[in-house]
Amino acid sequence: xxxREIKKVKREWPDRAMVVSLMVPCEEEPWKKIxxxxxxxxxxxxxxxxxxxxxxxxxxxxxxxxxVPEYIEMVARWCKQHTRMPVIVxxxxxxxxxxxPANAAKxxxxxxxxxxxxxxxxxxxxLDNFAPQPTIDGKGSHGGYCGPAVRPxxxxxxxxxxxxxxxRGLPISGIxxxxxxRDAAEFIALSCGTVQVCTAAMAYGFRxxxxxxxxLSNWMNEKGYRTIDDFRGLAVPNVxxxxxxxxxxxxxxxxxxxxxxxxxxxxxACEDTSHQAISATKNGRRHFEVIDEECVAxxxxxxxxxxxxxxxxxxxxxxxxPRTGKDINPAYANWTTHPNNPMSLKAAE
Amino acid sequence: MAKVxxxxxxxxRLSAKDYAANFADLHPPLDxxxxxxxxxxxxxxxxxPCQRACPTGxxxxxxxxxxxxxxxxxxxxxxxxxxxxxxMCARVCPTETLCEEACVREAAEGQPVKIGQLxxxxxxxxxxxxxxxxxxxxxxxxxxxxxxxxxxxLACAHRLSFHGHDVTIFEAKKKPGGxxxxxxxxxxxxxxxxxxxxxxxxxxxxxxIKNGKPLSKNLTLDQLRNxxxxxxxxxxxxxxxxxxxxxxxxxxxxDAVDYISDLRQANDLSKLKVGRRIVVIGGxxxxxxxxxxxxxxxxxxxxxxxxxxxxxxxxxxxxRELAQTRGVKIKHWVMPxxxxxxxxxxxxxxxxxxxxxxxxLTGTGETFKLEADMIFKAIGQTFIATPLGxxxxxxxxxxxxxxxxxxxxxxxxxxxxxAAGGQDLTVAAVEDGKRAAESIxxxxxxxx
Ligand SMILES: Cc1cc2nc3c(=O)[nH]c(=O)nc-3n(C[C@H](O)[C@H](O)[C@H](O)COP(=O)(O)OP(=O)(O)OC[C@H]3O[C@@H](n4cnc5c(N)ncnc54)[C@H](O)[C@@H]3O)c2cc1C
Ligand code: SF4
Numbered sequence: 001x002x003x004r005e006i007k008k009v010k011r012e013w014p015d016r017a018m019v020v021s022l023m024v025p026c027e028e029e030p031w032k033k034i035x036x037x038x039x040x041x042x043x044x045x046x047x048x049x050x051x052x053x054x055x056x057x058x059x060x061x062x063x064x065x066x067x068v069p070e071y072i073e074m075v076a077r078w079c080k081q082h083t084r085m086p087v088i089v090x091x092x093x094x095x096x097x098x099x100x101p102a103n104a105a106k107x108x109x110x111x112x113x114x115x116x117x118x119x120x121x122x123x124x125x126x127l128d129n130f131a132p133q134p135t136i137d138g139k140g141s142h143g144g145y146c147g148p149a150v151r152p153x154x155x156x157x158x159x160x161x162x163x164x165x166x167x168r169g170l171p172i173s174g175i176x177x178x179x180x181x182r183d184a185a186e187f188i189a190l191s192c193g194t195v196q197v198c199t200a201a202m203a204y205g206f207r208x209x210x211x212x213x214x215x216l217s218n219w220m221n222e223k224g225y226r227t228i229d230d231f232r233g234l235a236v237p238n239v240x241x242x243x244x245x246x247x248x249x250x251x252x253x254x255x256x257x258x259x260x261x262x263x264x265x266x267x268x269a270c271e272d273t274s275h276q277a278i279s280a281t282k283n284g285r286r287h288f289e290v291i292d293e294e295c296v297a298x299x300x301x302x303x304x305x306x307x308x309x310x311x312x313x314x315x316x317x318x319x320x321x322p323r324t325g326k327d328i329n330p331a332y333a334n335w336t337t338h339p340n341n342p343m344s345l346k347a348a349e
Numbered sequence: 350m351a352k353v354x355x356x357x358x359x360x361x362r363l364s365a366k367d368y369a370a371n372f373a374d375l376h377p378p379l380d381x382x383x384x385x386x387x388x389x390x391x392x393x394x395x396x397x398p399c400q401r402a403c404p405t406g407x408x409x410x411x412x413x414x415x416x417x418x419x420x421x422x423x424x425x426x427x428x429x430x431x432x433x434x435x436x437m438c439a440r441v442c443p444t445e446t447l448c449e450e451a452c453v454r455e456a457a458e459g460q461p462v463k464i465g466q467l468x469x470x471x472x473x474x475x476x477x478x479x480x481x482x483x484x485x486x487x488x489x490x491x492x493x494x495x496x497x498x499x500x501x502x503l504a505c506a507h508r509l510s511f512h513g514h515d516v517t518i519f520e521a522k523k524k525p526g527g528x529x530x531x532x533x534x535x536x537x538x539x540x541x542x543x544x545x546x547x548x549x550x551x552x553x554x555x556x557x558i559k560n561g562k563p564l565s566k567n568l569t570l571d572q573l574r575n576x577x578x579x580x581x582x583x584x585x586x587x588x589x590x591x592x593x594x595x596x597x598x599x600x601x602x603x604d605a606v607d608y609i610s611d612l613r614q615a616n617d618l619s620k621l622k623v624g625r626r627i628v629v630i631g632g633x634x635x636x637x638x639x640x641x642x643x644x645x646x647x648x649x650x651x652x653x654x655x656x657x658x659x660x661x662x663x664x665x666x667x668x669r670e671l672a673q674t675r676g677v678k679i680k681h682w683v684m685p686x687x688x689x690x691x692x693x694x695x696x697x698x699x700x701x702x703x704x705x706x707x708x709x710l711t712g713t714g715e716t717f718k719l720e721a722d723m724i725f726k727a728i729g730q731t732f733i734a735t736p737l738g739x740x741x742x743x744x745x746x747x748x749x750x751x752x753x754x755x756x757x758x759x760x761x762x763x764x765x766x767x768a769a770g771g772q773d774l775t776v777a778a779v780e781d782g783k784r785a786a787e788s789i790x791x792x793x794x795x796x797x
Contacts, residue, residue, distance in 0.1 A: 261453040261454075261456040261457045262394075262398065262453055262456065263392045263394040263395070263453040264394050264395030264396055264397075265392060265393070265394065265395065267395045268395035271395075280395065280396065286396070286398070306392055306457070307457065
């Protein structure tokens, strides 16, 4: 039935690429058989779903495979042997290090990976009958979490694969909470060649894709990018590890008093949970201003301020940092070399 | 149509359907969905400007957050903690000049969070359960007399009872509520809300209301001071200012507050007479209310005359717009010179244009005549001190009080409209009553 429809759609839309998602028990024969059937539909590729966290994993499919790199490699190899179609391996985020399954897919000969699948989750507990929601006959189990909340996790995992010496260059299809053109562009900037959308379409229908296409092409026009490859991966070199961040980079939050609506959210956030670096009054009047002597540039106020562009981070390049009282050093220095690090001092001794 | 002899004043100008529609709730209550959408707009400001602008200091961001978290009863308690008449205030406060004017979303996009409407949603939800969120403290054995069952008296009584004191309220009228019951525009407080709220407030226990018992020469202040441990005066304003215009006692010239009181007490609005052409003199809330309600009763032409410009009017821009969109005309820089009367019945008004010269208002000498079937005076109310028996010092004609709402007489506190220096708002009266109660409480129980 599915195969018949796939075939029909492909025949009606021959100029579109069609990738078929597959979930099959971990045995060679069933994979061999289904790959043959998919080839008959004239689809353009297959995606091995090693990510599904519910229903299938309990039957030895989906994330049950995706959580064991050896299985990933084995199944990917079978598939590459038994089909001429490109093979994409879809990865589960329910593991500790995404680079291992990605590398296993690569070793098995996969042409690409796609990620992330959904995250094990319980979204809510019904407080009347004390069971997870949705509730089935009084019980509930975990489901797969997706949508905007998982996007930051997906971006991070994509970046790890894009940066790792073993997996670098492996084509990636980005998935996870993509709902607008900007989300798509961010995944592409982290080297994804394609992106996939599900939750947003579930929430709003397929029409949302129209906004993504027009938004992306407007932004590309403004930037002068002709193809996706013109900006693909440009953010990857700028993802680094904490110890290589420039410790001599000094910034202070700045509040634009003309834009400020005096809600005091920045003050509450900074006062209660950060560095007490914002004052709430000036000459007895309600007025919010950053105290440079205290501001460590954590960016929290920027995130809580409800007014776009009202709080910005301004770099100090000369003079002294009022917080530390030390001269601002324009040279780059990271944790491995910085005097603040007792280990680096020791090494220098 | 044949010319009718005499002024055209009559009842039944409208169909039953029109009366019902005209006097329906001005702002229909928010349903749950609307309340959730609206409460989501609140930024939960630090040291919130709205809270500062509220005369009773309700923790507005907190109650809005409680609504948004699906806890409207908790929200109601947050409101009642500062303002036990939070239900009435939600309906009658000029929020556009109080909390909502201060809302940062007014600054951000000219659309404040609908604080009043949300307050009503929360308080209506809790009131519908009929349950008070308070338990009285253990009895102190102290007894307090409260004079007047208006907002000030009720708020004072509730707080005193909460602290374990027993309260008797002496009310001159046959019904409690003060101007909530007799004064507020009827479309702001429909379905007998004022009495329901009084019942709700006194359901805390320990409060007895004695209706038809005015402070007077039969029930003197000295008597109350003898019989009770403390006295609170919340008598409001019982007098009205005179126009000082010739023939102002002619038939057809009425005090706006009296007419509004009749309207509020009418069981059947179609029996209430209203003129075809109405002139209202004044620039405050009462002027607006009598003008709008006359119009809603079916008057054809309603004109408010105010002797200064629109910015000096006490009625807020919102109130003025309410009047104007109901078809009331507001004429500025005019004052009444004399009532034109025929056989003791008013037929119109002679007016003079005014101007301000060096801060002083004077007539320009140019006059004009306005025909009118009814003329309403709404130029302010006054305090009548007679019932006090001369025992208490006044200040600008009202009762002089200190920061704790004590009067010049030991053991006697005062608040609300009858006290000097107030704002003449329901919410301000509530705050006065509450503060006086706290002061009385610490006076009576100095060790706690
Ligand atoms: C027409 C009109 C419309 C108004 N509209 C609004 C509005 O929309 N919003 C707003 O915030 N404010 C409004 N106000 C103002 C508001 O109603 C008052 O500020 C508020 O009611 C004052 O409360 P109070 O308790 O001091 O006095 P009152 O409400 O006047 O209550 C005083 C009580 O004391 C009783 N009393 C008087 N003399 C004696 C006596 N000798 N012995 C015993 N009892 C006595 C009275 O009968 C009355 O019950 C309006 C006022 C008027 C006149
Ligand atoms: S959060 Fe933004 S708008 Fe609010 S007070 Fe701070 S700077 Fe002003």
